[in-house]
Amino acid sequence: MSDAIKELKEKLLYKRVKTYEVMSEADMAASDEYAKGYMAFLDGGKTERECVSYAITMVEKEGYREYKIGDKIEVGGKYYYNNRGRAIYIFRIGTENVEEGIRISASHIDSPRLDLKPHPLYEDNGIGYLKTHYYGGVKKYQWVATPLALHGTVVKADGTSVDIIIGEDDNDPVFYISDLLPHLAKDQMAKNAREVIPGEKLNLMAGSIPLPEAGGDGVKLALMKLLNEKYGIVEADFISAELEVVPAFKAREIGLDRSLVGAYGHDDRVCSYPAITALLESEGSAHTVMAILADKEEVGSGGNSGMKSGIFIDIIDEIAKNLGANVNAVKANSKCLSADVNAAYDPCYPEVHEKNNACTLNGGVVLTKYTGSGGKGSTNDANAEFVGFVRAIFDKEGIVWQTGELGKVDQGGGGTVAVYISEKNIDVVDLGVPVLSMHAPYECIAKTDLYMTHKAFLAFNVN
Numbered sequence: 001m002s003d004a005i006k007e008l009k010e011k012l013l014y015k016r017v018k019t020y021e022v023m024s025e026a027d028m029a030a031s032d033e034y035a036k037g038y039m040a041f042l043d044g045g046k047t048e049r050e051c052v053s054y055a056i057t058m059v060e061k062e063g064y065r066e067y068k069i070g071d072k073i074e075v076g077g078k079y080y081y082n083n084r085g086r087a088i089y090i091f092r093i094g095t096e097n098v099e100e101g102i103r104i105s106a107s108h109i110d111s112p113r114l115d116l117k118p119h120p121l122y123e124d125n126g127i128g129y130l131k132t133h134y135y136g137g138v139k140k141y142q143w144v145a146t147p148l149a150l151h152g153t154v155v156k157a158d159g160t161s162v163d164i165i166i167g168e169d170d171n172d173p174v175f176y177i178s179d180l181l182p183h184l185a186k187d188q189m190a191k192n193a194r195e196v197i198p199g200e201k202l203n204l205m206a207g208s209i210p211l212p213e214a215g216g217d218g219v220k221l222a223l224m225k226l227l228n229e230k231y232g233i234v235e236a237d238f239i240s241a242e243l244e245v246v247p248a249f250k251a252r253e254i255g256l257d258r259s260l261v262g263a264y265g266h267d268d269r270v271c272s273y274p275a276i277t278a279l280l281e282s283e284g285s286a287h288t289v290m291a292i293l294a295d296k297e298e299v300g301s302g303g304n305s306g307m308k309s310g311i312f313i314d315i316i317d318e319i320a321k322n323l324g325a326n327v328n329a330v331k332a333n334s335k336c337l338s339a340d341v342n343a344a345y346d347p348c349y350p351e352v353h354e355k356n357n358a359c360t361l362n363g364g365v366v367l368t369k370y371t372g373s374g375g376k377g378s379t380n381d382a383n384a385e386f387v388g389f390v391r392a393i394f395d396k397e398g399i400v401w402q403t404g405e406l407g408k409v410d411q412g413g414g415g416t417v418a419v420y421i422s423e424k425n426i427d428v429v430d431l432g433v434p435v436l437s438m439h440a441p442y443e444c445i446a447k448t449d450l451y452m453t454h455k456a457f458l459a460f461n462v463n
């Protein structure tokens, strides 16, 4: 190849880069260290509520204090708004005029799981069960014959509440959903994967020894007695409870080189954690900066803790009012990263990806211009100008980044919170970490992508 052609190639053609090709040894070590903090976050936060508590501990250490609607907001102030313990808005007021806009990173902390029903407890043929209703996009067959933990909050009749975590401590028992043995699965194995495990068979085994002389429902009574002794709850209290069944696994390094991380709930805690760390690290920024950890994304962002809730705009409204700014100007000039994951190219399933436009593990933080399905249905397709703005920042700051598309055209699709934020007249683009086996009980990410995501959010906050 002549030098002229080489030069032309260099100048005109896009080149994919891997993180490890450009990261220094010190960068790689920093990335490894950063992943440790993230893995602790994952183990400490397996539900929305636990993630909110964990986030509060992180930011209070750095001087953030709880804000309630109506409180005073001042330049330089560091606040968090705790929305019903299930979502959190963490924000710092910058020195520049807030009408210049807010830099927002919006992630979600709900993950696919099984929720207990309001009347979960029953017994059948000597086994005590807890009935569940699955939450979000799960492949139901992945949740059977595997150790499960129960996490949540029960509000009792007197209004007091009790938090429950069973199945995380090594000395705890776990829960279990049975599956058919292959020997008797002739009919099951012939079924469509969607129907292999019907939703009403996702029943959690909780015990098998009845109370003596109880007559009927002896196992159920025995289980309720154990719960009452430990947590002071009665059966009716399940009605006012949020009890979530999650995999009883801890986050672990994957691979001999420890370059990957396996865990439950990467989607989307793998973006929530960097949103917090980038907010804390961007202390010197003149911009007003906000990190959002939202609930309900996996079920359409509804409810009063989802991103469609009016509380988001109420908070922006309160910020503007307190600083004597025009709220419409604040929104018009605000910029948001919808901090969410994308599907990493899976070499074992190349047929679902279009490889020129798929993101890869160790390809860096992934920018997703549009999501949606069936011809970009229900997408926020970020405008070219905003994508150009973000791209310029990343290139300037040496961020290793790539683009991604959620699978081949017409292969499926999905959405994020981006569309609900863009509706408010705020520029938004999706940015996050490539994930393998998304929505599985144990998902996989690369440490360097996680680290680049932190650096990307940080660059966005300070530029």
Ligand code: MN
Binding pocket: 108, 267, 268, 297, 340, 341
């Ligand atoms: Mn997500």
Ligand code: MN
Binding pocket: 267, 298, 439
């Ligand atoms: Mn998801």
